[in-house]
Amino acid sequence: MDMILQQVINGIVIGSVYALTAMGAALVYGILRILDLANAAAYAMGAYAGLFLYAATGNVMLAFAGALLLTALFGLVIQKYLYVPVLDRPPIVPLIASIGLFIFVQDLLRLIAGPHIREFQVRIPFGEIKTESLTVNSTWIFIIALAAVLLLFLWYILTRTRIGLAWRATAQDLETAKAMGVNVNRVVALNYLLGYSFAAAAGIMVSMLYNSVYPTMGDVPAYKMLAIIVLGGLGNPVGTVAAALLIGLVETLVAGYVGFFLPRDAIAFVVLIIVLLLKPEGLMSKTVK
Numbered sequence: 001m002d003m004i005l006q007q008v009i010n011g012i013v014i015g016s017v018y019a020l021t022a023m024g025a026a027l028v029y030g031i032l033r034i035l036d037l038a039n040a041a042a043y044a045m046g047a048y049a050g051l052f053l054y055a056a057t058g059n060v061m062l063a064f065a066g067a068l069l070l071t072a073l074f075g076l077v078i079q080k081y082l083y084v085p086v087l088d089r090p091p092i093v094p095l096i097a098s099i100g101l102f103i104f105v106q107d108l109l110r111l112i113a114g115p116h117i118r119e120f121q122v123r124i125p126f127g128e129i130k131t132e133s134l135t136v137n138s139t140w141i142f143i144i145a146l147a148a149v150l151l152l153f154l155w156y157i158l159t160r161t162r163i164g165l166a167w168r169a170t171a172q173d174l175e176t177a178k179a180m181g182v183n184v185n186r187v188v189a190l191n192y193l194l195g196y197s198f199a200a201a202a203g204i205m206v207s208m209l210y211n212s213v214y215p216t217m218g219d220v221p222a223y224k225m226l227a228i229i230v231l232g233g234l235g236n237p238v239g240t241v242a243a244a245l246l247i248g249l250v251e252t253l254v255a256g257y258v259g260f261f262l263p264r265d266a267i268a269f270v271v272l273i274i275v276l277l278l279k280p281e282g283l284m285s286k287t288v289k
Contacts, residue, residue: 006134007256008249012208013140015248016147019241020202021224022232023154024075024195030171030183030235031191031202034091038078038098039199039225040218046071046200047207047217048113051120060122064146067204068197075196076189083192084185102222110215119216120207143205150201151241154194158237163190171235220265227268231275231282239284247271248284 026038034245049067057063086093158164169177171189178184207213228247232239247268255264
């Protein structure tokens with residue numbers, strides 16, 4: 001029983017990171033109906049920003065806050081100067097633009113920081129939880145707690161604020177919302193600000209979890225987040241969280257009890273295929289209310 005609980009905790013940690021990684025792409029798709037793979041670039045950028053800021057300050061919370069702020073500003077800049085000019089084009093154009101930006105950021109990080117893996121050892125200012133048969137280390141506690149705070153913050157914005165009401169209206173029908181006076185540009189900018197900062201948080205968490213940062217670390221999240229947002233019901237924030245936790249738990253339990261009969265990162269797509277065969281609209285097809 002304790003072994004199962006240990007694996008469930010591991011799965012929640014991984015699923016929390018997946019939820020933050022995919023949330024930006026889910027929010028953008030919810031309004032603009034485009035796939036933004038550049039969120040995976042923000043994932044890697046956040047990890048490097050967190051690494052350098054932690055080395056400079058020695059404070060994990062300052063490093064987190066600074067990395068999220070820098071990456072959020074990056075999201076606002078590319079939203080204004082890259083995506084806005086191509087939003088009236090066919091959806092394939094913004095998708096290609098996002099792929100190009102993703103590759104550009106990877107190469108830029110490689111030129112600036114080098115191609116080698118860097119260690120990211122962080123001191124967490126509290127201890128681990130340990131019993132005879134269960135261990136929850138301080139990094140896991142930190143990741144779960146911070147992911148919960150960020151996701152609750154997002155839920156509050158989307159369900160309890162005027163900008164959240166505007167987001168839901170825009171996600172339901174962009175043209176009607178614009179005709180009713182909703183500042184769609186402001187809503188889209190908020191999407192990129194929140195989405196890219198969440199991806200940055202996920203990148204830092206994974207770097208802390210595996211003690212490594214490298215330029216191509218966004219490759220796997222780039223395609224895995226697509227599986228998560230499709231499984232969660234394209235553009236549904238609540239469904240995205242549910243799908244991310246489901247995939248995190250399934251990956252961990254399968255790896256722990258069945259073994260690696262196929263690559264761990266392929267399990268997300270096996271889960272996606274099974275769920276879509278049973279429920280083609282995904283876990284939740286409607287936007288948050």
